[in-house]
Amino acid sequence: MRMAVAQFDVTEDKDANRAAIGDLTARAARQGAELVLFPEYAMTWSARPTADGLRAEAEALDGPFVTALGLLARDHGITVVAGMTEATGERPANTVVIAGPDGTRAGSYRKVHLYDAFGDRESDRLIAAPPEAMVLPVGDLTVGVMTCYDLRFPEMGRFLVDAGADVLLVPAAWMAGPGKVAHWEVLVRARALENTSYVLAAGQCGRYRTGRSLAVDPSGEILASLDEEPDVAVVDVEAATIEAVRHRNPSLANRRFDVVPR
Template structure:
């Protein structure tokens, strides 16, 4: 696992299965057009770095620190997701990004991650299961929760399987374990992690914990700007920090090597040694 501060422009090594991932630590506003331009910039940076995968934060299509609801929702064939699909196909780069879709009840929206493969196909949609009803916030007033028993959303790239969750899901280790049971080698957490006392410390600690307990690489991409923490972090399967950012807006690229994950899992076979399974809650 390496952090490429100035990576070469060739794509990831298809023979070894290494996957090059560009993380986009960006600010997002309520201006949808500006956010689309930010996504374009991120694709440009990923292409220049020879990335196989681009990860944007939660709420990449639109964000309001007071709460995001149906006023910022766009359909899956709307401008933002269409842009992601066009850019992915044009550049041959897969992308994971947080967007807000219209809800089923006509009153609330849905916080989702869209997973677009390198051919531009919509490979998966993850609806956020754990809504942020904590620390004085009530996401459930504006958003519908995703079903806990929905199939895990994963994407195979190179020699690795990437599984996706978002933000507050990070506080629920059983969600990560369910993805690993579905074959994930890498856990991806786009987030708009709200700032506050100890919040940056929680983010750092929990990302590394999810890596250690699952012997999986973890990519946590934080939105930056007022009211959120930034502090994007990539951890290896042993919990070691590969990349950690501050609060600046930036694009960085890391290489994830399946051989490293295999070595750590061989030395620490905690997944094989466990004696409990994860069962989704009935509500």
Template sequence: MTSAAVPVAVCQFAPTDSRERNRERIAELTAQAAARGARLVVFPEYSSYFVDPMDESLAANAETLDGDFVSSLRAAASDHGVVVVAGLVEQASDGQRVRNTLVAVRGDGILATYRKQHLYDAFGQKESDWVEAGELDAAATFEVAGIRFGLMTCYDLRFPEVARTLVDDGADALVVPAEWVRGPLKEHHWTTLLAARAIENTAYVISADHPTPIGVGHSQIVDPQGVVLAGAGTTEDIAVATVEAASIERVRAANPSLRVRRYRVVPA
């Protein structure tokens, strides 16, 4: 049984319409998370720029993968010897809409990128007015100290196929940056779906949300049996727990649901 283990942190913070301030706050929180032992530090969706409701300023403030935001993530990762995951408002090809992109970076470069596949056209919202959906490409995964992590975003959590494609690609843990908007039963849906994705995939789930009043908060690190190991409340906070390969192996030996299943995921 392997002894690989990675301390991870979820940083629940509220990005604003100030790109510079967002970069500064991420650097501060990364330092705090690293001081608590984290080797992977996860931030929410739309960490580079956020405005509610969405408007034309998204495109005006979108960046490329070699822009200031990703460069600042790499600098923070290098300073503290960690991997950082955060949500980027990325420039799209048409110049009108943007891409809702996750980046995982080390000090020496980008490890993985993921562009949100399921846009939040629900509960009275229309993300697709402003955002271009990601292609159904290969699963976005990366490795830290022998443990493989897979990327997905917010509303993707409601689609179990996304998580399953990551696990099929070898993911031991699902990383879920989000801006899970508040509303009737939304907190209940969030925490229930985080646990469900963990249980059905016998994998860790690592989620970072915006705090209230716009998000529901409750960023969590959930183990492969759906147990919350560490979590935040509704305000800005950092939660830290350890992802252990041995725990995944024990759960999958006792419950080999991935091995005995009889269906595969096929893009629609």
């Protein structure tokens, strides 16, 4: 099947963000993609988020953003995966939503590892979710979802693969800075190599963010990469390739440790 990674400059204008998602989804669908992955916080993003600001912009899972994703997915017959700020009570959650090609919400994932690093403290603004394996079938494959900073924790990828994921989806708003582009590429390729799985990673582009969305195959080879401009890339993702790589490199079968959430 074909899957796509899409990136754009997410702003605080929800209408403009939905329009960008609509345009990129249409482009992915025209190229035959059955799934398109958008970045973390695709609903709205601020360079200087505050707890009050995130609470004000947060929406429920039956709110306007998720409803729009569902209509978009149904209109194009494609699975749409995108990040949002979910209203959950006192503090919102950093959530990824999956809209199925029939327009219904197929699943959602709340970020486990909040970005308390590089001078930021996401946990001051959002709730952290307990570890949960968000996996779901898409065609003849199973995708698993993690978000941005989760990528730095190898056990997260293994947790999803143990739950049946063939393809790891990583929506992100990967911040720019010294060495950050290198971190991004190395970590995406490492998660693919160690799990002998495809990894699709969609990052926001624009000021303060790296862009550089990637699709990597189970042997760690880059199938497609974007630069720093809004764009979409479509790749072929094949169950036969996963099987062949895992036969040649049976590292999952040879391992001696399990991943157990705490």
